Amino acid sequence: xxxxxxxxxxxxxxxxxxxxxxxxxxxxxxxxxxxxxxxxxxxxxxxxxxxxxxxxxxxxxxxxxxxxxxxxxxxxxxxxxxxxxxxxxxxxxxxxxxxxxxxxxxxxxxxxxxxxxxxxxxxxxxxxxxxxxxxxxxxxxxxxxxxxxxxxxxxxxxxxxxxxxxxxxxxxxxxxxxxxxxxxxxxxxxxxxxxxxxxxxxxxxxxxxxxxxxxxxxxxxxxxxxxxxxxxxxxxxxxxxxxxxxxxxxxxxxxxxxxxxxxxxxxxxxxxxxxxxxxxxxxxxxx
Amino acid sequence: xxxxxxxxxxxxxxxxxxxxxxxxxxxxxxxxxxxxxxxxxxxxxxxxxxxxxxxxxxxxxxxxxxxxxxxxxxxxxxxxxxxxxxxxxxxxxxxxxxxxxxxxxxxxxxxxxxxxxxxxxxxxxxxxxxxxxxxxxxxxxxxxxxxxxxxxxxxxxxxxxxxxxxxxxxxxxxxxxxxxxxxxxxxxxxxxxxxxxxxxxxxxxxxxxxxxxxxxxxxxxxxxxxxxxxxxxxxxxxxxxxxxxxxxxxxxxxxxxxxxxxxxxxxxxxxxxxxxxxxxxxxxxxxxxxxxxxxxxxxxxxxxxxxxxxxxxxxxxxxxxxxx
Numbered sequence: 001x002x003x004x005x006x007x008x009x010x011x012x013x014x015x016x017x018x019x020x021x022x023x024x025x026x027x028x029x030x031x032x033x034x035x036x037x038x039x040x041x042x043x044x045x046x047x048x049x050x051x052x053x054x055x056x057x058x059x060x061x062x063x064x065x066x067x068x069x070x071x072x073x074x075x076x077x078x079x080x081x082x083x084x085x086x087x088x089x090x091x092x093x094x095x096x097x098x099x100x101x102x103x104x105x106x107x108x109x110x111x112x113x114x115x116x117x118x119x120x121x122x123x124x125x126x127x128x129x130x131x132x133x134x135x136x137x138x139x140x141x142x143x144x145x146x147x148x149x150x151x152x153x154x155x156x157x158x159x160x161x162x163x164x165x166x167x168x169x170x171x172x173x174x175x176x177x178x179x180x181x182x183x184x185x186x187x188x189x190x191x192x193x194x195x196x197x198x199x200x201x202x203x204x205x206x207x208x209x210x211x212x213x214x215x216x217x218x219x220x221x222x223x224x225x226x227x228x229x230x231x232x233x234x235x236x237x238x239x240x241x242x243x244x245x246x247x248x249x250x251x252x253x254x255x256x257x258x259x260x261x262x263x264x265x266x267x268x269x270x271x272x273x274x275x276x277x278x279x280x281x282x283x284x285x286x287x
Numbered sequence: 288x289x290x291x292x293x294x295x296x297x298x299x300x301x302x303x304x305x306x307x308x309x310x311x312x313x314x315x316x317x318x319x320x321x322x323x324x325x326x327x328x329x330x331x332x333x334x335x336x337x338x339x340x341x342x343x344x345x346x347x348x349x350x351x352x353x354x355x356x357x358x359x360x361x362x363x364x365x366x367x368x369x370x371x372x373x374x375x376x377x378x379x380x381x382x383x384x385x386x387x388x389x390x391x392x393x394x395x396x397x398x399x400x401x402x403x404x405x406x407x408x409x410x411x412x413x414x415x416x417x418x419x420x421x422x423x424x425x426x427x428x429x430x431x432x433x434x435x436x437x438x439x440x441x442x443x444x445x446x447x448x449x450x451x452x453x454x455x456x457x458x459x460x461x462x463x464x465x466x467x468x469x470x471x472x473x474x475x476x477x478x479x480x481x482x483x484x485x486x487x488x489x490x491x492x493x494x495x496x497x498x499x500x501x502x503x504x505x506x507x508x509x510x511x512x513x514x515x516x517x518x519x520x521x522x523x524x525x526x527x528x529x530x531x532x533x534x535x536x537x538x539x540x541x542x543x544x545x546x547x548x549x550x551x552x553x554x555x556x557x558x559x560x561x562x563x564x565x566x567x568x569x570x571x572x573x574x575x576x577x578x579x580x581x582x583x584x585x586x587x588x589x590x591x592x593x594x595x596x597x598x599x600x601x602x603x604x605x606x607x608x609x610x611x
Contacts, residue, residue: 037395088580097340101530102574102577105572106574110570221526225526232393273385280388
């Protein structure tokens, strides 16, 4: 095994981890603000992927497909929040969970109705085709691109949350929901925005994944499971923990593919169990 | 309370007798099996407040473990059935011990992650599980225990009766569990974990034990499920199955062990009905789930008690009118 291969796998892992981080970051925001386990997050990722695929292939422009996917998923997210989740604030988790499970089921079936069950693939846009020379080895340009976009988006959201007035409101909402609404802030609008933001991130992750893995109607479920693992690993009460954990999971998965390719998915879960056994609050979580 | 339970048992028995007359026998058998899974899930969900979204993992592990023996050995029927239950119970202890340390959403996500772990293991361990194709060649041995006379279980109704007896015994055992001190501790821990803990009960141990018991019965149900169509499909360990089980528990109602039986019946009837209508039946099913959550949150069992309360009030009013 050459160092070149290991470095490439490491960078693969970072690119993959960046997608996981986008997913889990969105889940964490929704979990933190709305206190809801978003079981429809995988379906939103799925919608993002298919919309990106559809727009990119019919208009022949990935650059339109990307924002279209984000908007489509965010819009579906707004509908879910306004007409579904909103009515269940304050009721038991199990009902929220079952509602979102039902929504996920309906959305996944709708995707199958529209696009069929056949998997499809999409090539990256011309400018991102090919590879760059890293000195030790070649690396696909598109993977660099997904990594870069994911990090820019995450940094952008970090900036909004930590440095702007709107972000201050969100942070306050994460800490004390009732207090925020008592201060006269429209918490309902905040919830809708947060859900739309989380959903948009899922859509973005889905769209970015299309040139890598194509589209298939099971991709949402697979991604949802990993995103949950990442959130659990990231830790309680920490939205940034999800980013670190996302990268960790991506790197572990792609590095383990070097040695035990068939078990790399199972390994993620094994890692989760180990970490939870020794650090139940997660990587960056508080007790 | 006691006479409510008696009514419940009589109705359940009537249901067991009527089901194979109204439904294809295989579907009626499936109904009983899911009723057992749902009831054992309710030990966690309703009694312990542990919102497990990973019941299919326990169901599936039992199914694969027992199914593997049924497909590859000549053991008498009850041995693989109990073996499946035990393997699922052991896994449930490990899963429960990890999960009960987390509460709320993290608990739900963890159980879900365990579900997916089992799914991927089943998916990649082809030699044992058959991977994507499912575990083929599951037999229904004629002898229940070594030395007992053989029964022809390939006659559907014979197999149905056997499943009914096993499920019935398991259900009675579950009722016994919820009546036991353990059941009381679980209820107390659900209502107020801190207080139940400070009184001196080891809550996590009790909840882990509940996982083990729930896993045991779900595992048994899994083995029976494999025998219905002679195959253990990988779909059985998919998270969708966990979702369906949660649906059964919730739609039936969590406040009584009989609720999940109603829920399983509703699930099987809806599934049969929808799947004849449209290949995309999960869409219809999802719509029903959404409607139930929006409009019928107490489950059918509470609807029944509302109606009964209403009828009782009516009777009382009529009685007063009669006395006057």
